[in-house]
Amino acid sequence: MLSQDRYWGFDRHYSKASQVLDEAKSFEEKYQYDLSVRRAQEAFELLLKTMLLFMGREYPKDHDVGKVLYDVLDLLQELGITTERVARTILRSKTFHLWRGPSLYGDERLKLVPLFGEQEAGLAMRWAEEMRNDCYFVKIKVWERLVRKAE
16 A cells, blocks of 8 residues: 555646646647647546556556556456456557557658547547546545555
8 A cells, every 4th residue: 555645646647647638628629639639648648657556556668558457457346447447448548559649640651630530539538538537536545545544
């Protein structure tokens, strides 16, 4: 179990990731869908990393979160995150990984920039918002455990 000091440090990561997600929303509202997708992808990764930190795990350097999420599946279920949600998170992470370059550069070979539209931006925003909700849920559950431990 992590200390309260470390918890508050990770909470700052959560705030930063939420700010990045707010930036993604702002880009979406300005019809800059490619930038919205990119910032939503960054927010998703930061939120996932933060969720893992709250659980005492590191985000993998190779960005293959599947391995880590499979390792902490029991803990996630204990914290109230369903197996289906974990599977969706893994799939979304892989999808965002594929979208990372094209969201910024488009398809350079076809000279098509921007590549993403309103539908992709909306989907990216929904996924990132759901990741923020899951991260917040884990954050609260971890805090409750810290408080109970301190009593």
